[in-house]
Amino acid sequence: MLAVPPPLFATTNIIQVFLRCDTVGQVITVGLGVFSLIAWTIMFGKHYELKRLRLLNHSFEGHLRDQRTLLDLPESYRSRRSIPYADLFADAMESYWRAAAIGKEKGVDSQRSRLEHTENALQRALARQTLRYESSMIFLATIVTGAPFLGLLGTVWGVMEAFSAVSVQQTASIQTLAPGVSAALLTTIAGLVVAIPSVFGYNYLLANSKRLITEIENYASALADRIELESQ
Template sequence: MTSRLPGLLAAIALVAAFAASPLSAHAQAADTTAAPAAAVQAAEAPADAAAPAAAAPADNPYGLKAMISHGDAVSKGVLALLLIMSMGSWYILMTKLWDTRKLAAEADRVRGSFFKNPTLADGVKGLQDGSAFRFVAQSAIEASEHHEGTLTEHIDRSSWVTMQVDRAVGQVNRRVQGGLGFLATVGSTSPFIGLFGTVWGILQALTAIGVAGQASIDKVAGPVGEALIMTAIGLGVAVPAVLGYNWLVNRNKSVMDEVRTFAADLHGVLMGAAIRAPKA
């Protein structure tokens, strides 16, 4: 019995070893498969955590907002001047567009109805108060009725009326052309004002390089970005002003031709027949 006991113990130990080896292999396989899964989760966790941060847009440190926030007095002054010039240009463009449209519409009404009235007095009453055509008509009629005086008697009646009509047309033309000088000034000077901002930005960049002692990108990018923004704004102010100026000049020529035609016809009527002037 005792002689068989060591053999029995050896057999039990061998069976236990074989039974334990599959469990350990399975555990190692589980650890092997769990490790990549944990690594994947660890890799995905920062990505998921970084997703909200990536979704939030970062402020551009070299854009217009940064220039306004961190720019000096010169750059802000140039920007304010360009803004005022742009606002003035667009105001003139809109108001002159409205004025010329109103004048052209009135010219169509005058062409179709004014000279069909029985008298010039009735025609003047049908014109809108404060309009250019009413101003020219009243000036011509007043000159025709008040051709007296020691000095004006040396001028014949036709020449006197012609002079007064030309003066009235000239006043209308000055009102129509008002503001075009500002557009021409903006169109010719705003690129150079933007260029001044560009030169100032480059000077600031060179100063930053000299102070830092090295040409690092963070020292150069900000001032150079401001310089490029100033150039773009200067061109953005100049182009609408130049285009608007040329467009308004051609439009004003068209409406002023209508006013001059009306004045010439009115002069012919005044010289051809007697009229009753409207009472004040």
């Protein structure tokens, strides 16, 4: 008669293992649980933020493409600062007309001066939106890097405490050593449970943010070209 294998985790009670941990191990395990919640919050929040911004960018770009001229658009187009593409457009237009007004006051107005100010404004806005795309990524990268080391620290500490407890006994056996070692290994498991999903999420979000950065750089270049053509 074939033996029936035991169900998964039947011999392992995570709560009992956690309770066998010392104070340091419990603090590290709870801390890793908090980091896991933070990581999942960042990953879901950043995913939906990038997705929403990409849709808004494409909608705004399509609307601008349908306009016959950009230089004569009303100021209402410059108030949509929440959209990255609109933010670049607003900075470019404000800089263009500001340079034109100052140039006329001083009697040195020129197309070259207007375009130089416009390109500088686009570069500043582009850098600002790049930081916006990459925001919160440093926290996720820190969790990805730090979680396994925190788990390893808890394991090393727990193993050291287990051997220290065995050393004061008259006899040592696997029965006396195993509970302390298993409790110590719990922090390593917790660190890996936090780090493994986080590293996949980080790489996915990093690829998405790089794609959006490339798209906004192309948009800034196309916008500068169109303003130059219309200003002639």
